[in-house]
Amino acid sequence: MTVTQRRPTPTSRRLWVGLVVAAAGWALLYWLNEHVWDLAVFELAGLDPETRLGHAVHFFLYDTAKILLLIVGLIFAISMARASLPPDRIRDVITRRHAATGFLLAAAFGAITPFCSCSSVPLFIAFVAAGIPLGVTLTFLITSPLINQVGVVMLAGMVGWQVAVLYVATGMTMAIIAGVSLSRFDLQRWVDPMVREVAAPPPTGDDGKVALADRIEAARDETRDIVRTVWPYVLVGIAIGAGIHGWVPADFFAETGIADSPWSVPAATVAGIPLYANVAGVVPLVEAVHAKGLGLGTAMAFMMSVVALSLPALILLKRVMRLPLLAIFTAVVTVGIVAIGFLFDLIV
Amino acid sequence: MDVKVLGPGCRNCTMLEQRTREALEELGLTAEIEKVSDPAAIVGYGVMSTPGLVVDDHLVVSGKVPTVRKLAELLAR
Numbered sequence A: 001m002t003v004t005q006r007r008p009t010p011t012s013r014r015l016w017v018g019l020v021v022a023a024a025g026w027a028l029l030y031w032l033n034e035h036v037w038d039l040a041v042f043e044l045a046g047l048d049p050e051t052r053l054g055h056a057v058h059f060f061l062y063d064t065a066k067i068l069l070l071i072v073g074l075i076f077a078i079s080m081a082r083a084s085l086p087p088d089r090i091r092d093v094i095t096r097r098h099a100a101t102g103f104l105l106a107a108a109f110g111a112i113t114p115f116c117s118c119s120s121v122p123l124f125i126a127f128v129a130a131g132i133p134l135g136v137t138l139t140f141l142i143t144s145p146l147i148n149q150v151g152v153v154m155l156a157g158m159v160g161w162q163v164a165v166l167y168v169a170t171g172m173t174m175a176i177i178a179g180v181s182l183s184r185f186d187l188q189r190w191v192d193p194m195v196r197e198v199a200a201p202p203p204t205g206d207d208g209k210v211a212l213a214d215r216i217e218a219a220r221d222e223t224r225d226i227v228r229t230v231w232p233y234v235l236v237g238i239a240i241g242a243g244i245h246g247w248v249p250a251d252f253f254a255e256t257g258i259a260d261s262p263w264s265v266p267a268a269t270v271a272g273i274p275l276y277a278n279v280a281g282v283v284p285l286v287e288a289v290h291a292k293g294l295g296l297g298t299a300m301a302f303m304m305s306v307v308a309l310s311l312p313a314l315i316l317l318k319r320v321m322r323l324p325l326l327a328i329f330t331a332v333v334t335v336g337i338v339a340i341g342f343l344f345d346l347i348v
Numbered sequence B: 001m002d003v004k005v006l007g008p009g010c011r012n013c014t015m016l017e018q019r020t021r022e023a024l025e026e027l028g029l030t031a032e033i034e035k036v037s038d039p040a041a042i043v044g045y046g047v048m049s050t051p052g053l054v055v056d057d058h059l060v061v062s063g064k065v066p067t068v069r070k071l072a073e074l075l076a077r
Helices: A010-044 A052-082 A087-095 A099-112 A117-129 A134-146 A149-158 A161-182 A193-197 A212-247 A264-272 A279-291 A296-308 A311-317 A323-347 B011-027 B039-044 B068-076
Strands: B002-006 B032-036 B052-055 B058-062
Touching: A010 A052, A010 A212, A052 A149, A052 A212, A052 A279, A087 A099, A087 A117, A099 A134, A099 A161, A117 A134, A117 A193, A117 A311, A117 B039, A134 A161, A134 A296, A134 A323, A149 A161, A149 A212, A149 A279, A161 A296, A161 A323, A193 B039, A212 A279, A264 A296, A264 A323, A279 A296, A296 A323, A311 A323, B002 B011, B011 B032, B011 B068, B052 B068, B058 B068
Parallel strands: B002 B032
Antiparallel strands: B002 B052, B052 B058
16 A cells, blocks of 8 residues: 555545544553543442452453453554465465575464464465475464464553463464474474375466455455454453463462472373363463462463464374374374473563 | 355354345355354365355355345345
């Protein structure tokens, strides 16, 4: 969308005005949320801010509204920016690059691509069929579920933007290291032969230019779909988080010795592998247990392994990867998550 | 008319199938909806992110679940 190329048509001008108005409305709601709950919970409903119940109710209402607002606003913006990057175009871009750049691009694209575990198999086939090296494909396959836009937005909103940035940076680095080290081995033999027989679909020949109206429509649809999917998780997650805030003693994790154990990060990682939950439900727990003194590394490791590794996803991948490759893949990602967990404990 | 829903059978694919059914009903069309879950076949249609919708061997939807209204528009063509 460069204005210098052609004068904006009345419709596109109207769309821009609409976007600005929507942004202003969003900002107003965000501002209101900062103030309205003190009044509603403590003044109107008469709850005492000093009591556990008052605190928990306020926390729940304020955080739920704030997180949903952040998800709507930021996911809309991200989706608009991303409208010109569907997976087949990403594949075209990576195919044309040297392997070293390929790893970086795969990690970057993986981070911005929304991921549904049922897409992992067709994606894997299409990447490999297009001649993208297996290691690069695996880097994409690791980053895509690991760095999830909703998760990053919620981390930024609940734990702090520095933590969110660190999460994205370490996640991408881990996926690149994992992809590069996996590519040192001859793993091709463990890829199901069926994959190699698939003819590569032709490049899209798409230049990635998308009209503003289409961008807005795509972003609106995507935001609506995401909010529809995640809101129950947000609610339940924050409700449990509010419960932990209100009723779990502040020194719970220190008392039980979990906080100081060197095993807490690996144990949390392994515990998370078979579990699968929406990231939107896990971030509030991360925030709550961290507030009660559990190391951020342990909490983050649990979240990452719940999100990045899950039995349903692994079972799907079994259709294209033989067991040894799947086992190596799982092992490398597990070690990577443990490493990030320790790193978080060191830094934060 | 020949309608195929492409996807391994996750939530989104079921949703797409259901909405396609509704859209067909709205248009008063009858068509067999075939489900394609074989990953190689899915990629063969050029779909990289599921679910996908193929109408008379043309890929019309890939990687998202459109609304019933949108699907009706696509199917009416």
